[in-house]
Amino acid sequence: MKRRDLLLAVIALLMLWQVAAMLLRQPILPSPIAVAGVFWRELSSGELGEHFLVSLWRVLASTFLAILIAAPLGVILGQSQRLNNLLSPVIYLTYPIPKVVLVPIVLLFFGIGDLPKIVIIFLILFFQILVLVRDQAAAIRPELIQSVRSLGAGRRALFRYVYLPASVPAVLTALRLSVGTAVAVLYVAELFATQRGLGYYIYYSGSTLFDYAAMYAGIVALSMMGLGLYFIVDWLERRIAPWQFAR
Amino acid sequence: MIQLDHLTYNYGQGIPIFQDFSWEAHDGEAWAILGPSGCGKTTLLYLLAGLRAPTAGKILIDGQPLERPRPHTGLILQDYGLLPWATVLQNAALGLRMRTFYGPDGKHAPKDFQPTENVNTWLERLGLTAQADKYPGQISGGQRQRTAIARTLVLEPDLLLMDEPFSSLDAPTREDLQNLTLELWAEQKLTLIVVTHAIEEAAILGQKILLLAPPPNIHPLVIENPEACTPLFREMPEYLDICRELRRRMEIG
Numbered sequence: 457m458k459r460r461d462l463l464l465a466v467i468a469l470l471m472l473w474q475v476a477a478m479l480l481r482q483p484i485l486p487s488p489i490a491v492a493g494v495f496w497r498e499l500s501s502g503e504l505g506e507h508f509l510v511s512l513w514r515v516l517a518s519t520f521l522a523i524l525i526a527a528p529l530g531v532i533l534g535q536s537q538r539l540n541n542l543l544s545p546v547i548y549l550t551y552p553i554p555k556v557v558l559v560p561i562v563l564l565f566f567g568i569g570d571l572p573k574i575v576i577i578f579l580i581l582f583f584q585i586l587v588l589v590r591d592q593a594a595a596i597r598p599e600l601i602q603s604v605r606s607l608g609a610g611r612r613a614l615f616r617y618v619y620l621p622a623s624v625p626a627v628l629t630a631l632r633l634s635v636g637t638a639v640a641v642l643y644v645a646e647l648f649a650t651q652r653g654l655g656y657y658i659y660y661s662g663s664t665l666f667d668y669a670a671m672y673a674g675i676v677a678l679s680m681m682g683l684g685l686y687f688i689v690d691w692l693e694r695r696i697a698p699w700q701f702a703r
Numbered sequence: 704m705i706q707l708d709h710l711t712y713n714y715g716q717g718i719p720i721f722q723d724f725s726w727e728a729h730d731g732e733a734w735a736i737l738g739p740s741g742c743g744k745t746t747l748l749y750l751l752a753g754l755r756a757p758t759a760g761k762i763l764i765d766g767q768p769l770e771r772p773r774p775h776t777g778l779i780l781q782d783y784g785l786l787p788w789a790t791v792l793q794n795a796a797l798g799l800r801m802r803t804f805y806g807p808d809g810k811h812a813p814k815d816f817q818p819t820e821n822v823n824t825w826l827e828r829l830g831l832t833a834q835a836d837k838y839p840g841q842i843s844g845g846q847r848q849r850t851a852i853a854r855t856l857v858l859e860p861d862l863l864l865m866d867e868p869f870s871s872l873d874a875p876t877r878e879d880l881q882n883l884t885l886e887l888w889a890e891q892k893l894t895l896i897v898v899t900h901a902i903e904e905a906a907i908l909g910q911k912i913l914l915l916a917p918p919p920n921i922h923p924l925v926i927e928n929p930e931a932c933t934p935l936f937r938e939m940p941e942y943l944d945i946c947r948e949l950r951r952r953m954e955i956g
Contacts, residue, residue: 599783603851606752606778607798607858608811616804617797621788699788699838 486669495673504670507657508677510570514653515642515685518574519631522581527627530586531619534593551587555580556641563649573645573653577638585630592626593619625700628693635689639682654678704729705751705862705894710760712746719758720746722919728911730861733888733895733932735909737902737949742915744898748866751896752778764862773862774802774813777855781867784851785839791846792835795853796822802858825853829883845876849883856887863888865897869904878937881907885932902953906945907931914952926952 470488477487486494498504533540559576566572596618604618646655658674661667694701705728713719720743728734736744749755750762753772762769764776772778785794799822802812826832829849834842839850848868855863865884869877881904888895897908905912912926926948930941 597783599780600786602749602752602754603778603780603784604786604797604801605754606772606776607854608772608774608801608805610805610811613801613804613811617801618786621786624788697788699840702838702841 483668486672490669491672491676494667494669495676498670498673504657504673504677507652507654507674508681510652511642511646511654511678512681514570514573515577515638515681517570518577518638519581521574522578522585523627523631526582526585526630527589527623530589530626531593531615531623533586533590534596535619540590540594547583547587551583555583556644559641559645559648562645568649573642573650576645577642580637580641581630581634584634585627588626588630588633589623592623596622625693625697628689628697631689632686632693635685636682639678639685643678654681704763704765705896706761706763708761708763710750710762711758712743712750712755713758718918720918720920721757722921723760724920724923726913726923726925728894728896730894731892733885733908733910734897734913735905735911736896736898736913736915737905737909737953738900738915739917739953740900742917743920744900744915745866747915748778748864748896748898751862752776752864754778771810774809774811774816774858775860776862776864777858777860779848779851779855779863779865779868781870782844782847785847785854787839790836790838791831791842791850792822792826794839794850795826795831795857798854798858819857822853822857825857829853843876844872845880848872848880852883852887856891859891860893862894863896865895867899868897870899870901877904884908888932902946902949905949906942907936912945912949914949924952 473488477485495504533543555576558579559572562572562576562579566575601614601618604614609617642653643655643658646653647659650656651660654674654677658671658678661674662671707721707724707726710721710724710726711719712721736747738744746755750757751764751769753769753776756770764773786797789797799818802816803818805811807814807816823832823835826835829852831846831849831853834846834850839847842850851868868884869880872880884895884897885908887893895908897904899905899908906928908931910928910931912928914924914926916924926945928945930936930939931945933939936942
């Protein structure tokens with residue numbers, strides 16, 4: 457996709473919004489220009505920025521945690537048929553459970569603060585990464601393993617030079633697939649037991665303050681976070697997995 | 704020197720692929736292992752590479768029992784042997800990196816291993832300099848096999864094992880690489896063992912041809928082909944003779 461086309465799409469969407477706001481003429485749909493003004497005001501007054509950073513921290517912390525734990529585990533399961541046979545029924549059953557319904561339970565166990573939010577996003581990313589990395593590692597051709605072993609590689613070198621690099625695209629695919637879900641669930645998780653984060657900010661602005669422009673500013677901020685993370689994954693993929701794009 | 708000493712190998716409980724099978728190859732010989740699919744030729748190569756262990760009997764290389772891949776043995780497979788995420792240069796240097804990773808421990812790398820930087824020399828020798836920064840997905844099948852050859856020869860092997868190395872290549876590229884293999888075999892004083900299902904390839908690359916039959920293989924059937932590996936062998940009447948003989952014997956088997 458070209459940058460210019462993306463920019464055109466942004467402009468088209470904003471224009472659609474503007475037209476809808478002009479037709480509806482209700483406070484529940486402020487125009488993008490009004491929202492932009494509030495967005496800027498809330499950002500420079502510090503409040504929106506702080507909520508944004510809190511939310512961003514929760515997403516990033518859970519992402520790193522999930523990669524750190526799920527990727528090596530996926531490689532181990534992908535390598536060992538026996539371990540995989542042992543654990544795959546558990547994964548099979550737990551993978552499709554919508555993790556967002558676990559929010560109340562996680563809140564009960566981890567209380568208030570950042571931890572329960574990080575845990576819930578971690579759970580989503582963890583399963584996504586685990587499954588994709590496991591399948592990727594299991595799909596490595598035996599010929600490749602044998603020829604690398606013939607060069608003198610033992611278990612450690614196979615891990616370092618074959619399994620680890622092979623899992624990089626799987627981790628990135630998992631992130632690409634789940635970054636949207638992660639931000640959505642972050643929103644839900646921030647509705648409860650917290651006074652920080654964009655989820656709280658959006659909910660509080662809309663339902664308590666009836667400041668719809670601020671609510672929209674919060675939604676824009678959350679959307680920008682999701683989009684930004686998606687762009688970062690995209691960029692990382694080109695950066696650290698360039699062979700997938702080389703033709 | 705390679706010795707198979709009363710080797711038996713089977714997968715699970717089935718008919719053994721090799722049963723009490725003894726065979727030897729001497730230093731500097733060029734062997735082709737020929738047979739129909741399922742005869743165990745690839746298994747034999749993996750056994751010689753130390754990637755599989757015999758069910759019974761012994762494999763000796765230079766008098767030493769073989770228990771793991773040996774640092775001075777090179778292995779080249781038909782395909783998929785290169786790391787898709789590494790460039791030609793990185794792939795060619797992989798064996799060296801592996802040796803640096805473990806250090807000269809005598810198991811993963813020879814005890815007397817000295818890190819060398821002759822990867823580029825080999826790339827140049829094999830005509831890959833222009834491809835050095837490309838990924839395996841970007842180059843031709845012939846170039847991929849050249850990369851695999853470079854990666855192996857950088858490690859200065861004395862024994863080169865090849866499994867159907869040129870089967871997926873088109874005819875001119877295949878002949879080209881067969882000639883290159885013979886050239887390198889003579890130049891590097893290698894012992895060469897090539898597994899193939901193609902009669903013509905066995906005739907070109909094997910001064911001695913080990914003919915395997917459907918299992919169990921008990922007695923080795925060796926066919927001498929002394930004229931092979933001479934220039935223009937393809938044009939000589941002996942080439943056609945040996946092909947005819949191999950074809951006849953494979954039909955009987």
